[in-house]
Amino acid sequence: MPRIEDLSDVQRHAVLNFACFEYDSSPFVPLREPLQNVRLALVTTAGLHCRGDRPFSPGDQSYRAIPAHAPDRDILQSHNSIGFDRTAIYRDLNVTFPRDRLLELVQQGVIASRTSNDYSFMGAQTNPKRILEETGPEVARLLLEDGAGAAILTPT
Amino acid sequence: METAGLPTCSLVLLKEHAQRTKPPRALFVPFPYGYALGRPNDPEFQHRVLRAALQLFSAPGPTLAEFSGAVDGPVQLVQASAVEPFSIERDPADDLTAMRGYYERWVEGHGGRTAVGNSGIPQRRFRGLVRFLEAYVAGTPADDPEIPHDIPVPLFIRFAADDLKAFMLEGRMEQRPQDHGNALHDWLWSETAIGRLLAQVARRLKQDGEEKAAFGIAR
Numbered sequence: 258m259p260r261i262e263d264l265s266d267v268q269r270h271a272v273l274n275f276a277c278f279e280y281d282s283s284p285f286v287p288l289r290e291p292l293q294n295v296r297l298a299l300v301t302t303a304g305l306h307c308r309g310d311r312p313f314s315p316g317d318q319s320y321r322a323i324p325a326h327a328p329d330r331d332i333l334q335s336h337n338s339i340g341f342d343r344t345a346i347y348r349d350l351n352v353t354f355p356r357d358r359l360l361e362l363v364q365q366g367v368i369a370s371r372t373s374n375d376y377s378f379m380g381a382q383t384n385p386k387r388i389l390e391e392t393g394p395e396v397a398r399l400l401l402e403d404g405a406g407a408a409i410l411t412p413t
Numbered sequence: 414m415e416t417a418g419l420p421t422c423s424l425v426l427l428k429e430h431a432q433r434t435k436p437p438r439a440l441f442v443p444f445p446y447g448y449a450l451g452r453p454n455d456p457e458f459q460h461r462v463l464r465a466a467l468q469l470f471s472a473p474g475p476t477l478a479e480f481s482g483a484v485d486g487p488v489q490l491v492q493a494s495a496v497e498p499f500s501i502e503r504d505p506a507d508d509l510t511a512m513r514g515y516y517e518r519w520v521e522g523h524g525g526r527t528a529v530g531n532s533g534i535p536q537r538r539f540r541g542l543v544r545f546l547e548a549y550v551a552g553t554p555a556d557d558p559e560i561p562h563d564i565p566v567p568l569f570i571r572f573a574a575d576d577l578k579a580f581m582l583e584g585r586m587e588q589r590p591q592d593h594g595n596a597l598h599d600w601l602w603s604e605t606a607i608g609r610l611l612a613q614v615a616r617r618l619k620q621d622g623e624e625k626a627a628f629g630i631a632r
Contacts, residue, residue, distance in 0.1 A: 261428070261429055264488070264489075265489060268489070272427060272429060272430070273429060277433055277434050278433075278434055279434065281435075282435065282475075283436060283437045283475035284416045284437055285415065285437045285474060285475050286415055286420050286437075287420065287473075288420050288471075292470055292471075298419075300414070300421075308530055311564075312531050312562065312564070312572060314564070314568050315625050315629070328524075329524065330523075330524055330526040330527070333528065333531055334528060335531050335572070335575075337571065337572070337575040338628075338629055339490065339628075339629060339630070339632065340446060340490070341445070341447035341490065342445060342447040342448070342486060342490055342595075342598070343447060343528065343578075343582070344447075344593070344594065345447045345448050345453045345486065346447065346453070346528070347528050347579065347582060347583055348454055348586070349453035349454045350526075351450060351453070351456070351459055352448060352449065352450045352451070352452070352453040352459070353447070353450065355450050355459055355463060357456070358459050358460055358463055359463070361456070361460070362460075367467070368467075393414055396414065397414035397415075397417035397418065397419040400414075400419055401417070401418060401419055405419060406420070407420040407421065407422070407470060408414060408419055408420070408421045408422075409421075409422055409424070409463070409466060409467075410414075410421055410424065411424050411449045411450070412423075412449055413447055
């Protein structure tokens with residue numbers, strides 16, 4: 258979003274009073290090797306999935322794998338809130354899920370490689386307990402098994 | 414994920430929430446919702462955002478940084494209730510016929526990519542989808558479309574609405590490449606019979622107690 262001061266009173270109130278989990282400190286693990294040796298993963302909360310997969314329903318805390326070989330035309334978004342402008346992602350998947358850009362970074366040698374799967378969760382969660390305790394760590398394990406050294410997380 | 418041992422860096426659209434949830438590495442991007450990488454079809458700009466995010470991996474501890482740079486895009490999206498509703502007698506299915514050529518050209522020009530697909534109904538059969546939604550609004554019986562994935566009817570209606578929007582908006586972007594953001598949403602809600610039908614569907618869902626599904630369609 259936009260800066261808080263640009264919002265309507267109603268939106269600002271909703272954002273400032275949103276009951277997100279609050280923490281006093283951050284979990285932190287450093288990179289194990291320099292970025293140019295890292296296999297990078299992409300994880301999004303944009304509610305993306307492959308055509309034919311079960312779409313996300315609101316509040317759904319499961320995840321979908323998006324294989325690197327899935328072409329853009331096979332990727333759909335079932336996070337369809339009217340709170341954001343979908344026409345940006347209609348034009349370019351990379352505006353939310355920048356996998357073409359990450360492939361370019363591999364070609365430039367900025368990162369070593371990309372994971373064989375990326376993952377998506379559903380956005381606009383009000384109580385993401387299951388993601389926090391179960392499905393989030395599960396995706397982390399799957400990515401580590403895939404050789405991931407780090408992940409970029411994108412919202413929508 | 415970080416606790417499970419995977420270093421992460423998040424792009425965040427809400428600085429105020431990131432300050433409270435405290436992710437390990439976060440880059441606040443002051444862009445509208447839906448624009449996490451800033452600008453569609455602008456690889457150079459998207460790379461600037463990614464470079465700023467990747468830089469946070471070299472910080473020795475938790476970091477919340479801010480990306481400097483602004484983009485165009487609607488901070489507040491035009492909603493159905495904010496515009497003069499479409500008042501001309503017109504069959505919403507005729508909107509589909511009028512936009513079909515543009516829509517198909519859009520898909521062809523984007524390597525077959527389209528946001529249409531969550532309802533599972535092929536676009537050539539959207540006339541039937543319109544009749545189904547009209548019957549739902551009127552409370553009269555209709556032939557049920559084949560609902561894939563065993564999803565509940567209100568959710569199917571939401572996906573059907575989403576597919577009709579995507580069909581219309583992708584067609585419109587082909588027809589008027591100069592239009593962006595709110596110009597497109599304004600057109601959908603104030604100048605099309607499909608937009609009017611979707612606002613009616615949302616009202617009906619709300620009356621039926623399906624607030625969540627309704628909220629995602631129109632307000």
